[in-house]
Amino acid sequence: MTEKNFYITTPIYYPSGKLHIGSAYTTIACDVLARYKRMMGFDVHYLTGLDEHGQKIQQKAQEAGISPQAYVDGMARDVKKLWSLLDISYDQFIRTTDRYHEEAVAKVFEKLLAQGDIYLGEYTGWYSVSDEEFFTESQLAEVYRDENGNMIGGVAPSGHEVEKVSEESYFFRMSKYADRLVAYYKEHPEFIQPDGRMNEMLKNFIEPGLEDLAVSRTTYTWGVKVPSNPKHVIYVWIDALMNYITAIGYGQEDQANFDKFWPADIHMIGKDILRFHSIYWPIMLMALDLPLPKRLVAHGWFVMQDGKMSKSKGNVVYPEMLVERFGLDPLRYYLMRSLPVGSDGTFTPEDYVGRINYELANDLGNLLNRTVAMINKYFGGEVPAFATATEFDADLAAVVADNIAAYHKQMEAVDYPKALDAVWTIISRTNKYIDETAPWVLAKDEADRDKLAAVMAHLAASLRVVAHLIQPFMMETSNAIMEQLGLGSAFDLENLELSGLPTDIKVVAKGTPIFPRLDMEEEIAYIKGQMNAGKAPAEKEWVPEEVELTSSKGQIKFDDFDKVEIRVAEVIEVEKVEGSDKLLRFRLDAGDADHRQILSGIAKFYPNEQELVGKKLQIVANLKPRKMMKKYVSQGMILSAEHDGKLAVLTVDPSVPNGAIIG
Numbered sequence: 001m002t003e004k005n006f007y008i009t010t011p012i013y014y015p016s017g018k019l020h021i022g023s024a025y026t027t028i029a030c031d032v033l034a035r036y037k038r039m040m041g042f043d044v045h046y047l048t049g050l051d052e053h054g055q056k057i058q059q060k061a062q063e064a065g066i067s068p069q070a071y072v073d074g075m076a077r078d079v080k081k082l083w084s085l086l087d088i089s090y091d092q093f094i095r096t097t098d099r100y101h102e103e104a105v106a107k108v109f110e111k112l113l114a115q116g117d118i119y120l121g122e123y124t125g126w127y128s129v130s131d132e133e134f135f136t137e138s139q140l141a142e143v144y145r146d147e148n149g150n151m152i153g154g155v156a157p158s159g160h161e162v163e164k165v166s167e168e169s170y171f172f173r174m175s176k177y178a179d180r181l182v183a184y185y186k187e188h189p190e191f192i193q194p195d196g197r198m199n200e201m202l203k204n205f206i207e208p209g210l211e212d213l214a215v216s217r218t219t220y221t222w223g224v225k226v227p228s229n230p231k232h233v234i235y236v237w238i239d240a241l242m243n244y245i246t247a248i249g250y251g252q253e254d255q256a257n258f259d260k261f262w263p264a265d266i267h268m269i270g271k272d273i274l275r276f277h278s279i280y281w282p283i284m285l286m287a288l289d290l291p292l293p294k295r296l297v298a299h300g301w302f303v304m305q306d307g308k309m310s311k312s313k314g315n316v317v318y319p320e321m322l323v324e325r326f327g328l329d330p331l332r333y334y335l336m337r338s339l340p341v342g343s344d345g346t347f348t349p350e351d352y353v354g355r356i357n358y359e360l361a362n363d364l365g366n367l368l369n370r371t372v373a374m375i376n377k378y379f380g381g382e383v384p385a386f387a388t389a390t391e392f393d394a395d396l397a398a399v400v401a402d403n404i405a406a407y408h409k410q411m412e413a414v415d416y417p418k419a420l421d422a423v424w425t426i427i428s429r430t431n432k433y434i435d436e437t438a439p440w441v442l443a444k445d446e447a448d449r450d451k452l453a454a455v456m457a458h459l460a461a462s463l464r465v466v467a468h469l470i471q472p473f474m475m476e477t478s479n480a481i482m483e484q485l486g487l488g489s490a491f492d493l494e495n496l497e498l499s500g501l502p503t504d505i506k507v508v509a510k511g512t513p514i515f516p517r518l519d520m521e522e523e524i525a526y527i528k529g530q531m532n533a534g535k536a537p538a539e540k541e542w543v544p545e546e547v548e549l550t551s552s553k554g555q556i557k558f559d560d561f562d563k564v565e566i567r568v569a570e571v572i573e574v575e576k577v578e579g580s581d582k583l584l585r586f587r588l589d590a591g592d593a594d595h596r597q598i599l600s601g602i603a604k605f606y607p608n609e610q611e612l613v614g615k616k617l618q619i620v621a622n623l624k625p626r627k628m629m630k631k632y633v634s635q636g637m638i639l640s641a642e643h644d645g646k647l648a649v650l651t652v653d654p655s656v657p658n659g660a661i662i663g
């Protein structure tokens with residue numbers, strides 16, 4: 001007996017920004033397949049994770065003013081939170097900063113070096129930090145030249161600028177494996193899907209001659225170091241691709257999962273990263289003498305009507321907003337139904353709300369409502385046993401059977417729009433069946449009682465089929481349908497048939513709508529408003545929500561901080577306070593009508609206090625005045641920093657006017 005194991009992976013995401021609905025697509029798409037395969041009796045291993053090394057992450061962390069590790073830790077928490085919101089049923093979450101992964105990557109690199117697949121050389125080329133990718137001149141979307149025609153820069157296809165990089169680098173002998181790769185493509189035409197993409201890879205990258213790939217960098221440090229030459233950091237793509245095997249134990253003591261699950265059944269990826277997965281990754285595996293993954297599925301992108309999603313355009317849609325407003329199922333449904341295999345899909349708020357109203361609330365929701373209501377009305381809630389009695393039954397049964405088969409075929413092909421089309425064909429046919437059989441007419445005549453019973457059974461049976469088929473896509477809706485039909489959670493997708501309706505079931509006494517009808521205009525306006533709210537790029541710039549910043553006090557909200565008024569104040573006079581060896585009494589010009597007085601306990605740090613006269617200090621200006629030493633009112637607080645037993649008042653540049661607000 002062949003083992004029914006199934007290993008599916010998403011790309012590991014760069015934790016370099018908040019994930020939008022486009023980036024969430026791949027992960028939901030894999031989740032659907034993982035759930036489908038589990039229902040079909042497979043032992044599934046679903047891997048996802050984060051690609052945490054590289055220059056881009058190092059830069060992002062720097063911008064956020066925190067260490068790369070703190071940055072990626074925060075991001076990993078945020079991403080896991082999002083996957084939990086989207087109910088992603090992953091079995092494993094790998095982070096390339098996980099120790100086991102780093103160790104295995106270093107080990108493999110040394111192995112490839114020792115066997116001569118990797119060698120040391122000199123690299124000069126054009127590098128895009130944002131893409132973490134080198135480009136040849138011909139691969140660039142735009143090339144900048146000086147007046148003599150020499151290339152001085154350019155723009156990658158992604159729109160990011162490239163910079164010239166010249167450094168000592170290790171190279172991978174990709175060229176050595178080119179013929180073997182081409183032969184593999186020929187023997188395995190199913191290796192890259194959708195069709196056509198394999199040719200694209202051959203034409204654009206392999207036939208022009210596969211260049212050796214620079215696989216180390218010396219210009220940054222955030223990555224896995226080459227053990228025998230630690231000034232080199234392993235190129236982030238080599239590091240990242242290896243996650244698919246290190247996650248399941250390759251190069252480690254316990255290889256049980258590797259033996260069980262490798263080669264992967266599917267690497268699901270976006271079209272932009274197909275080159276890495278279809279050329280470099282197979283070659284790395286060949287060099288390691290490992291079998292290649294069975295299938296690469298490269299999907300298109302979600303774009304907006306005005307092009308790619310981008311914060312500066314103000315057209316980015318975040319999954320959290322859609323889930324909060326409309327629930328999870330519509331989002332999963334919309335994304336899986338709207339992206340045709342192999343091409344890009346356009347997200348529009350109109351389409352989003354439209355699909356909820358027409359396909360989910362009308363087609364599916366109404367069918368359930370009517371069915372539950374009629375079974376209650378005509379049979380006291382008890383679902384009649386499945387039987388054939390009307391002239392329309394056979395056609396309904398045929399349509400259901402055909403579309404169950406079509407559904408399975410499309411699920412295997414990872415063509416979700418077509419799989420869902422098959423389900424909606426069943427739904428429409430069933431709605432039509434209600435019109436054809438007109439149960440309200442049958443109910444009038446006792447002689448038609450058997451027919452009426454058969455119609456009710458067919459409706460329940462058809463909805464049961466639908467609940468099964470949508471389960472991998474919309475868990476909550478599927479469960480709700482089963483619940484309302486009185487079927488609990490007795491799923492059996494493997495043996496699904498219309499006639500498989502269990503006997504002795506009872507629908508709920510009162511069905512609840514699974515999708516409320518939406519006010520189209522209002523909801524479209526809502527989504528558009530939320531998209532525009534993200535327009536100001538600075539405001540939406542991502543900082544991990546939960547980074548552990550060092551602070552001796554608890555966190556406060558911005559509003560709390562905003563209550564404090566800090567101002568520039570010039571020292572006009574200062575003197576020691578009689579009877580206290582701690583206090584100094586200041587007269588300050590803080591832009592008020594009159595000078596103000598502040599007492600500050602810093603005397604022992606400024607034995608020669610007169611040196612402070614004329615300095616511009618920072619004071620808390622709106623602190624409630626308080627009486628000190630019984631006779632002096634202190635009207636604020638002077639800010640200072642204490643460190644290693646020393647103290648310094650905080651000064652500002654003399655050019656800043658007295659009273660200027662600091663914030």
Ligand code: ME8
Nearest residue numbers: 011012013014022023025051240241269270301302
């Ligand atoms: O590429 N529509 O990570 P990533 C659909 N770290 N898919 C989209 C999309 C959109 N608008 N935007 C992004 C990386 N994606 C590497 C992977 S794997 C060893 C290393 C998809 O965070 C994109 O195509 O840039 C890719 O599949 C995934 O999101 C992660 O992209």
